Amino acid sequence: MKLTFLGTGTSTGVPSIGCDCQTCLSDDRRDKRLRVSVLIEDGETKILVDTSIDFRQQALRAGISRLDAVLITPSHVDHVFGLDDIRPLNFRHGAMGVYANERAWVDLRRIFQYVFEPDHFGGGLPKLLPHIVEPNASFSIGPNINITPLEVIHGKLPVIAYRFNDFAYATDLKMIPPASMDGLRDLDVLVLDCVRIKPHSTHLCLEEALAIIADLKPKRAFLTHLNHDILHERDTALLPANVQFAYDTLVVE
Ligand SMILES: [Zn+2]
Ligand SMILES: [Zn+2]
Numbered sequence: 001m002k003l004t005f006l007g008t009g010t011s012t013g014v015p016s017i018g019c020d021c022q023t024c025l026s027d028d029r030r031d032k033r034l035r036v037s038v039l040i041e042d043g044e045t046k047i048l049v050d051t052s053i054d055f056r057q058q059a060l061r062a063g064i065s066r067l068d069a070v071l072i073t074p075s076h077v078d079h080v081f082g083l084d085d086i087r088p089l090n091f092r093h094g095a096m097g098v099y100a101n102e103r104a105w106v107d108l109r110r111i112f113q114y115v116f117e118p119d120h121f122g123g124g125l126p127k128l129l130p131h132i133v134e135p136n137a138s139f140s141i142g143p144n145i146n147i148t149p150l151e152v153i154h155g156k157l158p159v160i161a162y163r164f165n166d167f168a169y170a171t172d173l174k175m176i177p178p179a180s181m182d183g184l185r186d187l188d189v190l191v192l193d194c195v196r197i198k199p200h201s202t203h204l205c206l207e208e209a210l211a212i213i214a215d216l217k218p219k220r221a222f223l224t225h226l227n228h229d230i231l232h233e234r235d236t237a238l239l240p241a242n243v244q245f246a247y248d249t250l251v252v253e
Contacts, residue, residue: 001040001041001042001144001145001164001165001166001167001253002040002041002042002251002252002253003038003039003040003041003167003169003189003191003251003252003253004038004039004041004062004249004250004251004252005038005222005224005246005247005248005249005250005251005252006034006037006038006039006048006052006054006055006058006059006061006062006248007033007034007035007036007037007052007054007058007248008033008034008036008224008225008226008245008246008247008248008250009033009034009035009036009225009226009227009248010033010035010036010078010195010196010203010225010226010227011035011076011077011078012227013033013034013035013054014031014032014033014226014227014228015031015032015228016227016228019228021228022231023228023229023230023231024228026231026232028231028232028233029247029248030232030233030245030247030248031231031232031247032248033226033247033248034052034054034057034058034248035052035053035054035078035079036050036052036078036079036171036224036225037049037050037051037052037054037055037058037079038050038169038191039062039064040145040164040167040169042142042144042145043142043143043144044142045068045141045142045143045144045145046064046066046067046068047067047068047069047070047071047141047142047145047147047164048064048067048069048070048071049070049071049072049073049162049169050070050071050072050073050079050080051070051072051079051080051081051082051083051085051086052078052079052080052081052082053077053078053081053082054082055082055083055085055086056082056085058082059085061249062249064089065089065092066089066092066093067086067089067096068096068097068141068142069096069097069098069099069141070083070086070096070097070098070099071098071099071100071133071147071160071162072098072099072100072101072104072108072160073159073160073161073162073169073171073172074104074154074157074159074172075100075103075104075106075107075108075111076172079172080104080107080108080111081111083098083108083112083115083126084112084126086126086128087124087125087126087127090124090126090127091124094127095127095128095129096127096128096129097128097129097131097141098128098129098130098131099131099132099133099149100130100131100132100133100160101132101133101134101135101149101151101158101159101160102132103157103158104159104160105130105132112126115128133149133160134149135149135150135151135160135179135180136148136149136150136179136183137149144165145164145165146164146165147162147163147164148162148163148183149161149162149163150162150163150168150170150176150179150180150183150184151177151179151180152170152172152173152175152176152177152180153173153174153175153176153177154172154173154174154202154203155174155201155202157202159172159173161173161176161180161184163183163184163187166186166187166188166189167187167188167189167190167191167252168184168187168189168190168191168218169191170184170190170191170192170193171191171192171193171224171225172193172202172203172225173193173203173204174200174201174202174203174204174208176212181212181215181216184216184218185216185217187216187218187219188218188219188220189218189219189220189221189222189252190213190216190218190220190221190222191221191222191223191224191246192204192209192212192213192221192222192223192224193209193223193224193225194206194209194223194224194225194226194230194245195225195226195227196226196227196229196230197229197230197235197238198229203225206223206230206238209223210239210240210243213240213242213243218242219242220242220243220244220252221242221243221244222243222244222245222246222250222252223239223243223244223245223246224246226245226246230245232245232247
C-alpha cells in the first residue's frame with residue numbers, strides 16, 4: 001500500500017495570506033502546505049481522503065486520472081470545498097462513491113445543494129454515489145483495502161478517522177475515544193492531526209499528538225494539518241525517531 005500526502009496544511013494553508021513569519025517566508029518546500037488530503041493506493045485501487053479546497057491543484061500535481069472512491073473526514077471548508085472538481089473524473093469514468101458519516105452528509109447536502117436538488121439547465125454537475133459510514137463498520141474498496149471508520153472528536157464534532165489495513169489517517173481531532181484508540185493499535189503507519197506547538201481548542205497540539213503516538217506505538221507516525229507555527233527543519237528536533245512532520249508530495253509505502 002502507498003500513501004501520498006497531497007496536502008498537509010491547516011485550514012488557511014501555509015504560507016498564510018499576508019503573513020511574514022519565518023515559516024511563511026521559508027524557501028524550504030516542506031514548509032509549503034496545501035489543505036489536508038491524502039491519496040491511498042494499492043495496485044490499481046485509488047482512494048482519496050477529502051476533496052480539499054485545493055483538490056484541483058493537488059490532483060494535477062499528483063497526476064490523478066482516476067479514483068475508486070472519496071472518503072470525507074469533517075465536512076469543513078478545508079476538507080470538502082474541492083468536491084465540484086471531481087467532475088472531470090466523472091466525465092471520464094462515471095459516478096464516484098463518496099463516503100462520510102451521517103453528520104457530514106447533512107452538511108454536504110446543504111453546501112452542495114445544487115448537486116442533490118438540481119433545478120437549473122446546463123452545466124455539468126458532480127456525480128456522486130453517497131455512502132454513510134458508521135464507526136467500526138468495516139468495508140472494502142478494491143481487492144485488498146479493508147477500511148475501518150473510527151470516530152474521533154473535533155471540539156464537540158464527531159469526525160471519522162479511517163484505518164486502511166495497517167495504515168490509519170486521523171485528522172481534525174482533539175480527543176480519541178477508548179474504542180477508537182483500540183482500533184488504532186498495531187499500525188505500520190499512523191497519520192495524526194497536530195495543528196501547532198501550543199494547545200488548541202479543537203485540534204491536537206504537538207505534546208498531545210506525541211502522547212497519543214506513545215500510547216498507540218505505530219511503527220511510524222506522520223503529523224499533519226500543520227500551521228505556520230511549525231518550521232519543518234527546526235522543529236523536527238522536537239520529535240522522537242519514529243515520528244516526522246508530513247509534507248506535501250511525501251510518499252509512504
Ligand atoms: Zn481541517
Ligand atoms: Zn506565517
